[in-house]
Each structure stands twice: as structure tokens, then as C-alpha cells.
Amino acid sequence: xxxxxxxxxxxxxxxxxxxxxxxxxxxxxxxxxxxxxxxxxxxxxxxxxxxxxxxxxxxxxxxxxxxxxxxxxxxxxxxxxxxxxxxxxxxxxxxxxxxxxxxxxxxxxxxxxxxxxxxxxxxxxxxxxxxxxxxxxxxxxxxxxxxxxxxxxxxxxxxxxxxxxxxxxxxxxxxxxxxxxxxxxxxxxxxxxxxxxxxxxxxxxxxxxxxxxxxxxxxxxxxxxxxxxxxxxxxxxxxxxxxxxxxxxxxxxx
Amino acid sequence: xxxxxxxxxxxxxxxxxxxxxxxxxxxxxxxxxxxxxxxxxxxxxxxxxxxxxxxxxxxxxxxxxxxxxxxxxxxxxxxxxxxxxxxxxxxxxxxxxxxxxxxxxxxxxxxxxxxxxxxxxxxxxxxxxxxxxxxxxxxxxxxxxxxxxxxxxxxxxxxxxxxxxxxxxxxxxxxxxxxxxxxxxxxxxxxxxxxxxxxxxxxxxxxxxxxxxxxxxxxxxxxxxxxxxxxxxxxxxxxxxxxxxxxxxxxxxxxxxxxxxxxxxxxxxxxxxxxxxxxxxxxxxxxxxxxxxxxxxxxxxxxxxxxxxxxxxxxxxxxxxxxxxxxxxxxxxxxxxxxxxxxxxxxxxxxxxxxxxxxxxxxxxxxxxxxxxxxxxxxxxxxxxxxxxxxxxxxxxxxxxxxxxxxxxxxxxxxxxxxxxxxxxxxxxxxxxxxxxxxxxxxxxxxxxxxxxxx
Numbered sequence: 001x002x003x004x005x006x007x008x009x010x011x012x013x014x015x016x017x018x019x020x021x022x023x024x025x026x027x028x029x030x031x032x033x034x035x036x037x038x039x040x041x042x043x044x045x046x047x048x049x050x051x052x053x054x055x056x057x058x059x060x061x062x063x064x065x066x067x068x069x070x071x072x073x074x075x076x077x078x079x080x081x082x083x084x085x086x087x088x089x090x091x092x093x094x095x096x097x098x099x100x101x102x103x104x105x106x107x108x109x110x111x112x113x114x115x116x117x118x119x120x121x122x123x124x125x126x127x128x129x130x131x132x133x134x135x136x137x138x139x140x141x142x143x144x145x146x147x148x149x150x151x152x153x154x155x156x157x158x159x160x161x162x163x164x165x166x167x168x169x170x171x172x173x174x175x176x177x178x179x180x181x182x183x184x185x186x187x188x189x190x191x192x193x194x195x196x197x198x199x200x201x202x203x204x205x206x207x208x209x210x211x212x213x214x215x216x217x218x219x220x221x222x223x224x225x226x227x228x229x230x231x232x233x234x235x236x237x238x239x240x241x242x243x244x245x246x247x248x249x250x251x252x253x254x
Numbered sequence: 255x256x257x258x259x260x261x262x263x264x265x266x267x268x269x270x271x272x273x274x275x276x277x278x279x280x281x282x283x284x285x286x287x288x289x290x291x292x293x294x295x296x297x298x299x300x301x302x303x304x305x306x307x308x309x310x311x312x313x314x315x316x317x318x319x320x321x322x323x324x325x326x327x328x329x330x331x332x333x334x335x336x337x338x339x340x341x342x343x344x345x346x347x348x349x350x351x352x353x354x355x356x357x358x359x360x361x362x363x364x365x366x367x368x369x370x371x372x373x374x375x376x377x378x379x380x381x382x383x384x385x386x387x388x389x390x391x392x393x394x395x396x397x398x399x400x401x402x403x404x405x406x407x408x409x410x411x412x413x414x415x416x417x418x419x420x421x422x423x424x425x426x427x428x429x430x431x432x433x434x435x436x437x438x439x440x441x442x443x444x445x446x447x448x449x450x451x452x453x454x455x456x457x458x459x460x461x462x463x464x465x466x467x468x469x470x471x472x473x474x475x476x477x478x479x480x481x482x483x484x485x486x487x488x489x490x491x492x493x494x495x496x497x498x499x500x501x502x503x504x505x506x507x508x509x510x511x512x513x514x515x516x517x518x519x520x521x522x523x524x525x526x527x528x529x530x531x532x533x534x535x536x537x538x539x540x541x542x543x544x545x546x547x548x549x550x551x552x553x554x555x556x557x558x559x560x561x562x563x564x565x566x567x568x569x570x571x572x573x574x575x576x577x578x579x580x581x582x583x584x585x586x587x588x589x590x591x592x593x594x595x596x597x598x599x600x601x602x603x604x605x606x607x608x609x610x611x612x613x614x615x616x617x618x619x620x621x622x623x624x625x626x627x628x629x630x631x632x633x634x635x636x637x638x639x640x641x642x643x644x645x646x647x648x649x650x651x652x653x654x655x656x657x658x659x660x661x662x663x664x665x666x667x668x669x670x671x672x673x674x675x676x677x678x679x680x681x682x683x684x685x686x687x688x689x690x691x692x693x694x695x696x697x698x699x700x701x702x703x704x705x706x707x708x709x
Contacts, residue, residue, distance in 0.1 A: 030660060054660045057640050096640055099385020106534070107387045109643060137514055138645065139676065141656045141669035158643055158654055158671065162525070165532050169643060190514030193679050194671075216342040216708060225347055226667075232344075232351055247351040253633040253663050 030054040030147045059092035065103025067166060068095055068110045074132055075112075078125040089118035111169045116181045119172050123187040126159060126168075134159035134168065137188035140195055142202035144227045152176040153204050157184065157191075174204060183209035201226035304332070309693070311340040317416065317697065318704035322681065326690060334685040334693065336678045341708040349668045353634030354380055355595060357665055359452040361655075364670060365706030366449055368409040370401045371648045372670065372706075373454035375655040378535055379644035380456040383637045383659050389588050393581040394458035395536045400471075400574035401444070401453065402536075402646075403567040407478060408437040409649035409701075410560040414485060417557070417698035421498055426488055433481030436474045443467060457594050458587035468575045475568060482568075486561050499554035503684040503696030506551050513680050517651030517673055518563065519700060521547045522555040529647040541570050553699035563649075593635050596627040634663035648673050650701050670709060674702040 032052045063069050072093055076086040091113040098107040114122050126134040138158040145152055151173035160167045174181050183206035184191050195206040196215040203224035206212055214221060223230055234246030304327045311319040319340035325333035345364055349357045361376045362369040381387050415430020438448045444463050445453040453460050489495050505515065507523040520527055528545040530538040546562035548555040587594040596616075616623040637659040645654045651673025658667040677700045684696040 032660070032662070052661065054639055096382075096642065097385075098382040098640075098642060099387060105388075107382050109382075111641070135511055136516075138652060138654045139514070139671040141667075141671070143641075143658050143667045156641070156656060158656065160645075160652075162527050162532065167533065167643070167645075169641075188514070189512045190676060190679060193675065197675075214339075216339040218339070225344065232347060247348070250351075252351075 028053050028055045028148075030145065057094050057096060060095040064093065064095045064110070066108065067164070068093075068103055071110070071132060071166070071168065072112070074129060075122070075125055078129045078132070079118075079121065082121060082125065084118050084121045089115055089122055091115055109167070109169065111171055113171045113173070116172045116174055119170070120182050120184060120187060122170065123157070123159075123184050126170075127187055132161070133163040134161045134166070136160040136162055137184070137190055140184075140191055140198050142198040142204055142226065144202055146176075146228045148173075150175045153179050153202055155181050155198055155202075155204055179203055180205050180207050182207050183212075185209055200224065203227065307690075311337075317702050320678070320697065320702060320704055320707075322693065322697070324685075324690065324693065329689050329691075331685050331688055331690055331693060334682050336681045338675070338678065338704070338707050341704045343709065345709045346668055346670065349665050351664065353663050354456055354637055354665060355634060357668060358455055359450075361668070361670065362450050362452050363705065364709050365648070365650075365653075365672060365674065365703045367412050367703045368405050368649050368706075369449055369451055370398075370405040370454060371646055371653055372655075373451065374398050374402055374536070375644050375646040375648075375653050375670075376657070376668070377454050377456045378646070379642045379655040379657045380637065382642040382644060383640055383657060384456065384593065384635075385638070386457065386588055386590065386593065389590070390458055391585045391588065392537070393462075393578070393584040394586045396574050396577045396581065397444075397459050397463060397586060398454055398536050399538065399541070400571055400578065401441070403570045403574065404437050404440060406567045406649045407564045407571075408434045408441075410564050411437075411481075411485075413649070413698070413701040414489070414557065414560060417695075417701070418489065418495075420694050420698050421495070423488070423495065426485065429481055429484050429488065433478050433485070436477050436481075440467075440471055440474055443470060455587070455595055457590070458585070460595065462586045463578065468578055471571070471575055475571060479568060482561065482564055490558060490561070496554060498691075498695060499552065499557060499699075500550070501552050501554075502688065502692045503553045503699050504551050505680055505684050509680070509683060510551075513683070514676050515651065515680055517648065517677075518556045518559045519651065519677060519680070521545065522559055523547075523551040524549050529645050529652055533645065535644070535646060541573050543567075543570050553695050556699045591626070592630075596623075596630050636661060636663055637665075645671075650674050650703070650706075651677060670706075672706040672709065674700070674704075675707045675709075678702050678707060 030053075032054060064072065072090070076090070079086040079089055094111040094113070095103055096109045096111065097103065097105070098109065100108050102108070112122075126132045136159070138160055141156050141158075143154040143156060145154065153174045153176060155172045155174070157170040157172070158167070159170065172181055181204055183195055185195065185206075186208070192210065193215060195209055196212060198204050199206060199209075199212050200214040200216050201224055213219065217225065232246070232248040234248065236246060237244045304325060307324045307326055308321070309324055310321040313322075321337035321340065323335045323337060324331050345360050349360045352360065357376060357380070358373045361372040364372050378387070381390060411430045411434040415427040415434070418424075418426025418430070441451065442448050444467065445451040445460070505513075505519065505523070507520075507525055509515075510520045510523055510525075516527065524547050526545040526547045529535075530543075531545055543566045546559055546566065548559055616627055639659055639661040641656065641658040643654060643656050645652050647653075652671075653673055654671030656667070656669040656671070657665055660666040680700065681697060684700075685693045688696070
């Protein structure tokens with residue numbers, strides 16, 4: 001792993017990185033230091049190594065293109081009707097073009113970052129409104145960004161609309177010292193096991209889940225294995241006279 | 255009959271109680287043996303037929319290491335719960351410590367009955383992040399489609415075969431596995447392996463199909479078609495088979511949607527939802543095939559659908575073989591040398607390996623090529639920061655892959671939404687209120703593969 005200094009370092013680096021045109025915020029999730037992966041000319045002195053900020057894609061400017069604008073507009077409208085302030089519920093909207101020229105392309109994806117306290121209301125709106133109708137939830141996955149201070153744990157929800165042939169992603173963040181996210185099982189019962197899995201691997205507590213227990217690891221297991229601070233483990237293996245070290249102690253280039 | 259001889263000192267020598275009216279004395283007899291907690295179990299069992307049975311994780315008809323906890327009232331299952339996690343091997347965590355290309359070697363081992371689907375979904379997701387989705391050569395996509403459809407048939411054959419075996423129809427199993435063998439031979443010819451292929455790579459596939467492959471494949475398909483005919487003759491009109499499966503494990507459309515069931519289970523309710531049609535990838539929109547559905551929503555309909563899907567897959571494979579003939583000699587990996595795996599694979603004396611000519615060239619004549627090869631193999635390529643989600647139509651339902659990159663040479667996070675993992679949530683709904691014997695049938699109709707469930 002590269003040597004990373006957490007904390008205030010992010011801010012200093014963030015100032016040097018300009019958000020792309022039209023985007024307002026830049027989410028720096030990590031700052032990597034090391035010798036490899038130079039994007040530009042880099043540090044050629046050989047002393048400082050490379051300092052690379054890792055910034056997740058920034059909020060996209062309007063118009064998003066394709067059906068994305070319509071979905072966000074309808075969602076805003078439905079949330080307002082339900083008495084949920086949309087500007088508080090929708091933190092940012094990201095359109096990932098994945099190399100395509102326009103959002104019309106098959107590979108373009110829509111991500112909506114949702115404030116955790118409004119997650120269930122957003123899911124309810126996305127499932128029930130006839131213009132949205134994301135009736136199929138394809139599960140929850142967690143991501144741990146240990147250096148994204150105050151938003152260390154992310155839960156990502158993958159929704160699909162069979163009616164309109166659409167897919168979108170919801171992203172919810174929670175701080176490490178208060179790892180609570182409301183459970184969406186009341187809207188999508190299928191998220192039951194997926195939330196248990198995310199709890200098991202990341203320690204995100206889904207409030208209101210009917211039986212939030214470990215699902216893959218044994219019940220008495222200590223720790224949450226998919227977190228970045230949890231070691232991979234392993235032992236050196238001998239092969240044809242040479243010793244192969246465990247994967248987490250091998251040299252890496254990122 | 256004489257009284258049973260028992261040499262234990264405190265054993266009661268009286269004859270056994272004659273009837274139900276003397277239950278209390280039975281309990282006393284148990285207590286007299288002093289067999290610990292058996293007292294409590296006996297006391298609870300008497301007067302109440304309800305018992306809790308633990309089925310698995312080593313039970314042979316649970317498709318691996320699925321554990322079922324059944325509460326039984328007589329022959330009726332009143333409560334069924336599935337327990338998983340007995341095959342958890344931390345594949346997702348391990349992938350975070352390997353390069354993006356090495357990731358395929360890991361994810362192929364998840365659902366080992368349908369390995370090529372994990373590879374394809376993972377590579378499509380990585381290609382999205384790299385922004386090279388449109389640059390993947392046509393021939394690579396055709397080979398991917400061909401391999402996936404062959405794998406779909408092989409996987410359905412395992413499902414039908416083992417499902418039949420679990421009901422006592424051994425011939426169904428032998429025919430199923432014989433037919434699958436034909437397809438595994440094709441896999442071996444293309445990838446060198448019968449399973450755990452790691453054949454589909456980000457940017458294309460590892461190596462082109464061998465010479466004469468399309469002829470070999472066409473011959474194998476004729477045999478597979480024959481075996482499929484035998485299987486459907488043996489199963490679909492068989493009165494015993496129908497009696498065991500019809501009306502069992504019913505899960506209607508709203509139940510399927512609430513539990514996010516996909517694949518044959520969802521299509522057996524009449525909804526023609528198939529990712530290949532709904533959100534096509536690898537050029538599926540250019541192939542001519544149907545999505546079979548039925549209305550029964552029970553185990554029998556799922557068997558019929560799987561047989562139908564095999565025929566549809568054969569149809570796609572034939573179209574793919576035609577395209578393979580047409581694109582003979584075209585590249586099977588992206589042109590970008592910063593992503594394309596530099597090795598030239600060729601069958602060597604040891605079965606498979608790097609082409610000796612290629613090694614001679616880079617070792618002897620081109621230092622830059624050697625450096626490039628070394629950097630790409632040891633360091634790997636970098637993938638831009640971001641996240642991507644890709645789903646494919648797996649034989650068991652919708653397989654989703656969520657990959658997150660931090661701009662490095664290794665996945666920051668790779669998550670697989672395995673269809674079996676999700677579908678096992680339906681075991682409770684499908685089994686409760688039915689007979690104990692129907693549990694096996696219902697689980698077999700979901701076709702769970704625990705390697706994929708637990709990852």
C-alpha cells in the first residue's frame with residue numbers, strides 16, 4: 001500500500017486541484033504518495049515522490065443528457081410533494097460517461113448521492129412514481145474510504161427499472177464514528193440479505209433492519225473484513241524452492 | 255418377545271410402556287437413563303409433533319454447502335430459513351490485492367458452474383471505467399457471446415441433471431453431465447481449462463479460438479441437441495416428474511419483484527425480463543433469439559424454461575459461429591498497447607504458454623518491448639478514478655458487478671451481486687406450507703451455486 005497521511009493533508013492538496021468546468025465540488029477521498037503512477041511530469045527530484053490526490057468524479061453540470069434530467073426533475077418534484085426538501089435529500093448528481101461522447105450511450109451511468117436521513121423517502125419515490133418506477137433493487141454494496149473524513153463508509157444501491165429500461169445508482173455516506181444508515185427493506189424487501197452482507201463486511205448499521213446479523217462470517221467474528229484497515233492475512237508459500245510472500249506484503253505499484 | 259437386555263446399572267428392566275396413555279412413564283424411563291438434555295427434547299416432543307431439522311450444510315441435495323433450518327409439523331414445513339457463509343473465501347477482498355487483469359482469475363472462481371459470466375461482467379465493468387467499451391474488437395465480443403451461451407447451456411444442464419438426481423432420476427443426471435462434457439471439451443480447446451478459465455480479459459479475450467474450432471463446435475452442438483432432446487423426452491412429459499414439480503415452490507410475480515428474483519424464476523411468472531434484451535451488452539441486440547416465458551411460476555415451469563433457454567442459446571451460438579468464420583484473423587484484444595496483455599499465447603510442449611517466437615523477439619531484439627511487457631505484467635495498467643456497474647444475464651438471474659477505482663493498478667473495491675445469493679432469500683417463501691420433500695425440489699429450481707453465493 002502507498003504511504004498515505006490522513007487528515008489535513010487532503011485540504012492542502014484539494015486547493016491545488018481545480019474542479020472541472022461547471023462542477024462545484026470535488027470529493028477528495030484519498031491522497032496517494034509513492035513512486036509510481038505519474039500522470040503529468042511529476043516530481044523529478046526523487047525525494048518527495050509523487051503526491052496524487054484521488055478525487056471521485058465531481059457533481060455534473062446540467063443538462064445531464066438522456067433521461068437523466070427527467071428522472072432527477074421528477075424525483076425532485078415527488079420529494080417536494082412528500083414534504084422532503086429535495087436540496088437536502090439530493091447531495092449531488094454525477095453522470096459517468098465512461099468514455100462515451102454523450103449520455104445517450106449504453107455505458108453512461110447516473111449516480112445520485114443521497115443524504116442518509118432521506119434515503120428511505122428517496123427509495124420510496126423512485127419505486128412508486130409511475131415516471132420513475134425503479135421496481136427492482138439489485139442490492140447494496142459498501143465501499144470504505146478511510147481518508148474521506150466524515151464520510152468514510154459508503155453504501156451504494158443499484159436500482160433498475162424494468163418498466164422504463166433504466167438503471168441508476170444511489171450513494172449514501174456515513175461517518176465511521178456513527179455508522180448508521182436507515183434500512184431500505186421496507187421499500188425493497190430484497191435488500192435484506194444485501195444489507196446484512198454490507199453490515200458484515202463494513203460494519204454499517206442499517207437501522208430498522210428486521211434481523212441485522214452477520215451473513216457470511218461466523219456470528220462471533222471480530223471486525224469487518226472488507227474495511228481497508230482490516231488485513232488480508234496469509235502466509236508465505238514455498239513454490240519450487242522460492243518463497244512467495246502473502247499478497248498484502250508484495251510490492252505494489254499504486 | 256423377551257424384555258430387552260440392558261447391562262447399564264440403572265436401566266429399567268420393565269417392558270416398554272404399551273400405549274400413549276403411559277407417556278409419563280416413557281419420560282421417566284428417559285430420565286432414568288440420565289441422558290442429559292435428551293430429557294428436555296423428549297418432553298418437548300411428546301404431545302407436539304413440531305421439530306426443528308437442520309438440513310445441511312453437508313446434505314447432498316443442497317447443491318453444495320447450503321444450510322436449511324426447517325421447522326416441521328409432521329410432514330409440513332412451517333418455517334424454513336436458509337443459512338449461508340460456509341464457502342466464504344474472501345474473493346472480493348483478495349481482488350483488491352491483485353492487478354485489474356488478475357481479477358478475472360479470482361472472479362471466475364465465484365460461481366464455478368458458470369465461470370465465464372463473472373469474467374465477462376467484470377471485464378465489461380473494467381472496460382467501462384477505462385472508457386474503452388466501444389473499442390473492444392467485434393471478434394472479441396463474438397467470442398464472449400459464444401462462450402457465455404455455451405456456458406449457459408452447460409450450467410442449465412448441471413441444474414437439470416442434479417435436480418433430477420435429487421429426485422431419484424439418475425438417468426437425467428448422467429445424460430445432463432454427458433452433454434455438458436461436450437461443451438467442456440470446447441472450453442478446453444479454447445481456454446485450455448474446463449473451469450476457472452480466466453479467459454475473458456479487460457479489453458478482449460486472452461487468445462483467439464484455435465484452428466478448426468468452428469467445425470469442432472458445430473459437431474459438438476449436434477450432439478448437445480441430441481442430448482437435450484433425450485432430456486426433454488425423459489422429463490417434460492413424465493407423470494412422476496410432473497407430479498413432483500407441478501405446483502411446487504410457487505412464487506408469483508409480485509413476490510419475485512419484492513425479492514428481486516431474476517432469471518428463469520422471474521420468467522416463469524410470465525415477465526420476459528432478460529438483461530440481454532433489456533440492457534444489451536457484447537452486441538446481444540444484433541443476435542436473433544427469444545426470451546421464453548411461462549405462466550405457472552412453479553418448479554416444473556422453471557425446468558421447461560431452462561430447456562427452452564438451452565435451445566435459444568444454441569441458436570445464438572450458431573449465429574456466433576457464423577460471425578467467427580466471417581471475422582477470421584481479426585484482433586481479439588483492444589489495439590491500445592497500454593492495456594492489451596502483451597503475451598502471445600501458443601500451445602507449447604507443456605500444454606499452454608507463451609509463444610516462443612514472441613519471447614525470442616522481445617528478449618533478443620526489442621528492449622522496449624521487453625520493458626513494456628514487464629511493466630504491464632508486473633505493475634498492470636491504471637484505471638481512471640470512478641465507479642461502474644455492469645449487469646449480465648447469468649443462467650441464474652441478473653449478475654451485477656460494482657467496481658470502484660482509485661486510479662491505481664488494483665481494484666479499490668469489486669463487489670459481485672450474485673443472482674443465487676439474492677434468490678436464496680426466496681427459499682422461505684417457496685417452502686413454507688409445503689412438504690419436506692418439496693424443499694429439495696424448490697431449492698433445486700433456484701439452482702443456487704454456493705461458490706457464487708458466498709464468494
